[in-house]
Amino acid sequence: MTAMSAEHQYSDNDAASRIVLNHFLSHREEIIPEINRILRMKAFENRFILHPKRLKEIGTEEFDSFTDFLKHNDEKNAEDHGGARAGEGLGEDSLLSMGMVLRDIVLKRTGELERETLAFGIGAVDRYIFSIMRGYIRARENIILKAQEQLRVALSTALETQRRELHIKNHAIHTYINGIMITDIEGAITYVNPAFIKMWKFAETENVIGKQGARFLGIDSFDVLNRHLSMNSGWQKEYSAAREDGSTFDVDISVSRIHDNDYKPIGIMVSFVDITGRKRLEVQFRQSQKMEALGQLAGGIVHDFNNLLQVISGFTELELRKIQKESREYKNISQIKVAADRGKDLTAQLRYFTRQASGKHRPVNINTIISETHALLKRTFPPEIRITLELDPNLRMVEADPSQISQMLLNLCVNARDAVLIKKEPDDSKHVPGEPLGTITLYTENVKLDLESASRFINTQPGDYVCLRIVDTGSGMTPEVKERLFEPFFTTKGEKSGTGLGLAVVYGIVQKHTGFIDVKSVPGEGSIFEIYLPIVEIDIKSAVREDHHKTPQGGKGTILIVEDQPQVRELAVNALENSGFKVITAKDGLTGVEKYKEHYPAVDLVVLDVIMPRMGGRECFNKLKEINPEIKVLIITGYTADESVQELLKEGAVGLIEKPFDLDDFTETVRRRISSDRTPAGPPTSP
């Protein structure tokens, strides 16, 4: 019904309208409770947003709304009213039931009136209910549409979040540094990440998808694996994996099951970690530990051995001074001296290995040392061995002891020479005269080690290094030989030609220079020794070697010798007394302090051992300084690299004599120290 026609009807039925309206108004107090009763009955039909206590108010409002409609016949207003009720959460049932109540009232209370009035009343109720329902439904539609739109927005937001998170997870798996393989429950590969492709050296992912995954796990079939996974949370193992090109690598695999929402297994996921590098580091670590242990062992032997050799060598020297050079006794005792001196050479080499050898480090260019050594090698090596240099003219400086580096080079080259000569022997008949037997090439270059490169070597920091590479075409080494390469006294050359100390010395020197060695070798093809030494940026003044005065001169003054080894003590006493010094002795630090107290200030110099029973050299030194802060103390030790020795020098010891020592050098050093001003020794020196 349109508004125009309703208005027309209303004007025709003005009287009927007034009658119905008055009737409703006059029965207000009866009608409102009736509406409320209906609304209460339908309370649970309303939307939850409509609180039940609000219903009482709604009854009154509905009565007023209908009487207002009777007065003004405003369908638009009734529509808006219906819309408001929808927004408030009033149920459709409640509205329709309320319409029924109004209709009943018209029927029951206006039935006695004229038919025309009755018809008008029923029509008015219907038009009212129709209008509010129209507004109500329209509003409900809007509410539903709005809710759906809100839900759509919420879903879209959530899906976007999920999509983003899924993308992150996918990306994480895809870019994971370790290999990832996913298979279905039958073991057919459904996904591999790029790290997997790289690790297994496949050209592209397509070469793997659909293939059976078992072979990548080092197993024959998935059945056993599936049985294991049905009883365990996962499976892990390390094995040596073989790629299709035949190369191998060590891999650590971790396998876990993938389940669907009902926890039904639908496949597996495998993580592959290439542990080749880790294994190599483990070998290096074991090697390093072994070398450290050997070093400590050798260090102890060197100390004791030095003392013995010092006694043998020193006393034979003293005896030789008393004997005619042409006599048989002189020759015999000379043999003892020669043997003792050879022993000293051995211990000197062992000191390199144990890093006890002192050195004078200064910035040097390795190329210079190589060139000098090259000249020596060319003179001494067989002419059939070609020695070539490939030196980087822009090589950076390293802080090194040139003599030790030279020693290291010499040992490596001798080793390479022997490897070439060993290889030559079986094929000697094939050798073409004039052609070289083999080559030794020395390369140098600047190398920058990044984190990944440095991590290939144990205890190695990333940074700039100078790399010295010695490549020979000799016999090469087996892995077993390579493993023991740097052990002292390990040799493959036989007793005649090798002491087994050459590469041990190299090892010790490189360690002393905070460098590291990498060795590659293939039996029958040759070896590559790479020595990495850290570069130095600052210019460090080189230590100045003290002048040596070989000519023994007469001595004057009183010397206190504090030394626990009786033979060394006696030797020193002999040497000094023979040179004219007055000598007092003490067998340990405690006695030394007592003796010094007793004879001070007559004592001109104290010769002090470092490692002694009762009171060591360090404590003794401090006690002596308490007595006389200007005291001159000359350190005598076989452990020049020892920390306490370095500290003694820093704290004012006037010099250092390394055991075993030459007697003439010893007396000369004592003489010079007595006559010089009391100044700290500076860098450790040999006599």
Place this chain on the structure above:
Amino acid sequence: MNTENDISGIADASQPNAGRMYDFFLGGSHNFEIDRQAAQQVLQYAPFLPQFLRLVRWFLGEAARRLSDQGYDKFLDFASGLPTVDHIHQILPSETRVIYSDIDPVTVAYAQEIIGDNPNVRYVHCDAGKPEDLLNSGIIEEVFGKDRKVTIGFNGIAWFLPHEKVGGSLKKLYEWADTGSKLFICDADMSEFTEAAKKSAEIYAKVGQPFYPRSLDKMRELISPWEIDEPGVQPLHQWLDMMEEGREVALQIRDGWGVDLYGIILKK
């Protein structure tokens, strides 16, 4: 109304979701066919569930109004659910400060958009079983200032939490709140859980919302040291002054599930 591990189950239209089923039971439109199908299954065992949930929801409004009338103007609400027009900030004076929370991130995002930039209202992510996450956040001081005499809503969530979580949460809230604070809680005495109730619970468990039925005595134990405030433990229809229709629904619920719904206001 979601488990913590889901990103947002409410946004997954391929699986029925407890939150959307809840909306359907309440006559809302934030649900899908798959939710309605699952809801219909529950209705087979619990035809009274729409009325049950309406009572729970009406109690929230009732308690909030009563406490507002007592002068409380700071409300902290847990498991607030999908935002609707009967939310606390809409039925109480506009100056009332309200912090809503829910475990479902989409619900939170959705609510934040609807609430807009109302300075007195916040809607944040929080698990009702771990209220400390919210209590220790800066949002509390931002909205409530230093005042800790507040009203806390813990409505219709306890049966979805294990005993230790309910006890733990209420204790933490007690320790955090100032003396004079109130907490309203609605739960159900489920000491005589029926087979129909168990069947319904199974369906809810399948959609990731397991029930943790407990007796009223157990709840009295868990709410300690909070004290029960006037008018004491009352059936929900009594709180709502729906003595006729409400009682009838309460009886249906008792017959069907062996459950008595009740509401309590607690005080510190």
